[in-house]
Amino acid sequence: MDDAAGFRLEDETVRILDALIESSDDAILAKDLRGTILSWNRGAGRMYGYSAQEAVGRSVSVLMRADGGEELTDLLERIARGERIERHNAVRVTKTGRLIEVSLTLSPIRNASAVVIGALAVARDVTEHNRAIDSLRESEERLRSIVDSAVDAIILIDARGCVESFNFGAEQLFGYAAAEVVGKNVSMLMPSPYRDDHDGYLANYLDTGIAKIIGVGRDVTALRKDGRMLPVRLSVGELTIRGEKKFTGILHDLSARMQMEEQLREQAALVRLGEMAAVIAHEVRNPLAAVRGAIEVIGRRLPQGSREAAVTADIVGRIDTLNQLVTDLLLFARPPKPRPLAMELPTLLGVTTSLLGQDPAHHGIRVEMSGSVPPILGDSELLKIVFVNVLINSAQAMKGTGTIRISLTSTETMARIVVSDEGPGIAPEVRDKLFVPFVTTKSRGTGLGLSTVKRLVEAHRGEIHVDCPPSGGTSVTILLPLA
Amino acid sequence: MTGARFGPSDREKSLHPMENSPILRVLVVDDEALIRWSLSEVLTEAGHIVVEAADGQAAILALETAPPFDVILLDYRLPDSNDLNLLSTMRQRTPQSAVIMMTAYGTPEVTSGALSLGVYQVLRKPFEVHDLVELVVEAYNARAGT
Numbered sequence: 048m049d050d051a052a053g054f055r056l057e058d059e060t061v062r063i064l065d066a067l068i069e070s071s072d073d074a075i076l077a078k079d080l081r082g083t084i085l086s087w088n089r090g091a092g093r094m095y096g097y098s099a100q101e102a103v104g105r106s107v108s109v110l111m112r113a114d115g116g117e118e119l120t121d122l123l124e125r126i127a128r129g130e131r132i133e134r135h136n137a138v139r140v141t142k143t144g145r146l147i148e149v150s151l152t153l154s155p156i157r158n159a160s161a162v163v164i165g166a167l168a169v170a171r172d173v174t175e176h177n178r179a180i181d182s183l184r185e186s187e188e189r190l191r192s193i194v195d196s197a198v199d200a201i202i203l204i205d206a207r208g209c210v211e212s213f214n215f216g217a218e219q220l221f222g223y224a225a226a227e228v229v230g231k232n233v234s235m236l237m238p239s240p241y242r243d244d245h246d247g248y249l250a251n252y253l254d255t256g257i258a259k260i261i262g263v264g265r266d267v268t269a270l271r272k273d274g275r276m277l278p279v280r281l282s283v284g285e286l287t288i289r290g291e292k293k294f295t296g297i298l299h300d301l302s303a304r305m306q307m308e309e310q311l312r313e314q315a316a317l318v319r320l321g322e323m324a325a326v327i328a329h330e331v332r333n334p335l336a337a338v339r340g341a342i343e344v345i346g347r348r349l350p351q352g353s354r355e356a357a358v359t360a361d362i363v364g365r366i367d368t369l370n371q372l373v374t375d376l377l378l379f380a381r382p383p384k385p386r387p388l389a390m391e392l393p394t395l396l397g398v399t400t401s402l403l404g405q406d407p408a409h410h411g412i413r414v415e416m417s418g419s420v421p422p423i424l425g426d427s428e429l430l431k432i433v434f435v436n437v438l439i440n441s442a443q444a445m446k447g448t449g450t451i452r453i454s455l456t457s458t459e460t461m462a463r464i465v466v467s468d469e470g471p472g473i474a475p476e477v478r479d480k481l482f483v484p485f486v487t488t489k490s491r492g493t494g495l496g497l498s499t500v501k502r503l504v505e506a507h508r509g510e511i512h513v514d515c516p517p518s519g520g521t522s523v524t525i526l527l528p529l530a
Numbered sequence: 531m532t533g534a535r536f537g538p539s540d541r542e543k544s545l546h547p548m549e550n551s552p553i554l555r556v557l558v559v560d561d562e563a564l565i566r567w568s569l570s571e572v573l574t575e576a577g578h579i580v581v582e583a584a585d586g587q588a589a590i591l592a593l594e595t596a597p598p599f600d601v602i603l604l605d606y607r608l609p610d611s612n613d614l615n616l617l618s619t620m621r622q623r624t625p626q627s628a629v630i631m632m633t634a635y636g637t638p639e640v641t642s643g644a645l646s647l648g649v650y651q652v653l654r655k656p657f658e659v660h661d662l663v664e665l666v667v668e669a670y671n672a673r674a675g676t
Contacts, residue, residue, distance in 0.1 A: 328635035329607065333562055336634065336656035340568030343659050370656055383638060 074149075074170040077156060080127050082107045082119055085165060094149075094172050096142030107168075110139045112146075126155050126166040139170070148174045200269075200279075200298040204233045206291065208249050220279070220300055222272035233296070238270045253292065261285050261294075269298060277302050317380065324373075324380035331373050339366045372493060378432070379484060379499040385426035385506050389530035392420050392462060395427055396453060399434040403442060411448035414438070418455035420462040422530040429503045430527075436496045437466050437523050443489075444470025444521060461509070462529055467522040472515040481513055554578045554670055555598065559589040560605040560632065568659045569603060576663045586611040593620065599627045600673075601666045606633040606640060614643050621647055628673035630665060632657075 074091035087099040132153040156165040200217035213225040234245040264282040278301040346359030449469040487494030509527040570580040583589040650669035
């Protein structure tokens with residue numbers, strides 16, 4: 048080393064230190080407090096491209112970018128104060144002009160009186176390292192964004208079944224926030240009996256290595272936070288991170304597909320029912336017409352006021368009831384295609400209300416209408432059936448006494464008709480089945496009324512909802528397209 | 531919908547035909563014997579003359595052998611006819627007859643097809659047979675332009 052810098056060391060120690068310094072891959076250099084390079088090892092030569100001869104005596108600013116003056120001043124000031132600077136990340140310039148990223152450690156050099164006279168700088172080229180970290184981070188981000196943006200639920204568990212990660216899709220599917228699940232046993236996401244057996248499945252696989260589900264995929268049931276169960280397709284993958292087994296589960300929500308399949312099945316069933324209803328209509332109405340006609344003729348010939356004449360009138364009544372059943376069935380199973388025309392809802396509702404009033408059973412019912420809507424596009428014959436059914440349901444719910452309120456409002460494209468009654472509302476277990484055909488709570492009835500109403504409303508590209516507001520009663524909301 | 535298509539029936543009317551009501555020749559075409567029976571009973575009681583046919587072939591034969599008919603009551607579906615061809619043929623053979631079509635289940639297409647072939651009314655089965663007497667006279671009057 049250089050005597051001029053004030054080093055006074057034993058020869059052997061100096062040789063050992065020299066050897067150590069020379070053999071280092073890191074760049075090691077000494078500089079004084081002005082930044083003049085005092086010594087320069089081979090590592091520095093390799094890193095920066097200058098030989099010791101070229102470097103020693105020059106300012107370290109040759110290794111810095113043009114705008115590095117401030118950085119140098121700052122570093123030298125801190126050194127002068129006796130500060131040790133560790134892992135300072137900086138950009139340096141090699142002799143050929145290449146920019147490299149370095150991690151610097153600077154230690155003050157003191158003389159015998161402990162006065163700081165310079166700095167020993169150890170620099171490590173971290174360009175490759177940083178690049179590797181960047182690309183790792185980038186690939187991790189890319190993976191994370193894939194996982195995060197996946198519609199499917201992606202869950203990572205360890206070999207004990209403990210959830211390690213829970214993506215956005217999983218949060219959506221299960222209704223849990225990741226924080227509520229991470230760290231807990233994944234079995235909380237399954238209904239019994241799978242919940243109780245899951246630890247066993249895992250242990251069994253780890254013991255025997257026999258995979259029952261990994262790589263196969265299976266339709267299973269997922270348990271949501273709100274207790275709802277969902278059909279899902281589960282595929283399980285296996286990975287080893289640092290010697291530890293982990294499992295990834297990807298769950299795809301099947302409920303939409305199953306709903307669609309169910310709808311298709313229902314539609315197919317309706318088509319078959321429609322065909323059946325047409326046959327029934329022919330085959331039942333013809334004999335009904337024959338019996339009705341003959342009984343009518345015979346009845347007229349019986350003495351007026353006789354028991355027998357009254358019985359024939361009753362028979363005709365029963366036949367008409369039977370025919371009504373066929374008519375209802377046909378209307379549900381083969382609703383006529385609407386022939387929509389622009390029409391005024393209040394007029395139609397007025398006609399419907401007066402029809403309702405004709406039945407003595409409804410004399411205690413008042414109907415109040417409020418609001419207004421622009422003309423709608425509808426088939427008045429079919430919509431009359433819709434509103435008669437809805438109003439009769441309301442009237443029956445109130446046992447023939449009370450007020451039915453009809454409110455009319457509109458959005459940009461739809462008219463909104465809300466029919467509210469003051470009845471007892473609808474039990475929750477019945478509410479789900481309101482539109483299911485042939486399900487009825489009445490002692491007599493086909494259970495076709497509301498199902499037909501729904502079909503007719505939907506044939507108009509409308510919607511129907513039934514709610515039981517907390518304030519009581521039932522409200523039926525019907526949306527129909529404006530003309 | 532019930533069989534009561536034309537409002538409350540007026541039993542007296544059919545039991546005692548109106549004095550100025552014309553005597554009409556009516557052809558009843560239906561494969562159901564009870565329907566033929568009840569229709570011809572009420573129409574005969576009302577003073578009209580009824581000829582019965584159980585299928586399309588018999589109906590055509592009746593047109594050839596026992597014309598003319600003022601009104602034809604025609605079932606849409608017969609053992610030998612399940613479309614509007616029979617109606618079309620009958621309209622050509624006897625354009626002056628008023629036709630009332632009866633059907634157990636008529637699609638809107640059948641109804642509009644029948645009406646476009648000049649049918650006076652498409653009647654849904656079952657119906658009130660006594661009301662039919664009135665409808666027959668109405669159809670005849672419409673045809674005769676009175």
